[in-house]
């Protein structure tokens with residue numbers, strides 16, 4: 001297993017994790033009856049496949065359980081949609097690229113459906129999957145769902161994951177694939193990452209070769225990174241960034257900070 005902890009640091013929390021407990025939001029409302037989950041105008045790819053959703057381990061005895069059993073807190077849905085919209089507006093999730101998710105509990109998370117414009121998502125564009133990435137409600141999840149699932153399985157404290165396709169992440173990850181990581185060092189913006197309180201810090205952002213076999217790619221990430229607490233995210237070569245947080249706001253801060261830092265490194269190489 002490769003380790004990607006900080007190369008050097010001064011006055012920082014070596015654990016790199018927030019110390020205060022942050023309860024996972026649960027069960028307030030908003031998913032309606034199954035019939036309200038689909039909407040007119042979706043492509044055939046995005047329409048729910050008959051019998052696609054299945055029962056889950058967290059709802060014992062509810063074989064064929066419907067979307068009503070998987071309630072998404074309204075605030076979590078709104079924040080997740082806002083995060084996707086912000087990333088799209090910044091040019092990091094163009095042409096239906098990127099995907100975003102939030103954990104519901106120890107067994108399930110909510111993720112954006114496949115192939116949708118991240119600048120125009122609505123609550124019905126989210127669906128619930130289990131920690132293996134299998135859909136529990138109707139719809140087709142993002143093809144990269146196994147990468148989200150790997151993060152939730154390995155990092156129990158993580159409750160939100162953001163995946164972007166920015167120019168900086170795409171270009172740098174290809175240029176530095178042979179090295180295996182991007183070094184982010186000496187920037188004030190590093191303090192936006194949880195556990196870092198000085199610019200006199202250096203972190204390595206791992207880079208993995210891209211792979212259209214996403215379960216295989218997720219297995220490689222799992223083998224290489226494990227549950228290394230000092231990793232804030234990773235890059236897929238020629239593809240984009242994965243990062244996460246202990247809540248949606250932290251994930252949003254991390255994606256903004258890392259994208260900013262990658263742009264700095266890219267500009268510095270010109």
Ligand SMILES: [Zn+2]
Pocket residue numbers: 097098099144163164165239240
């Ligand atoms: Zn992607």
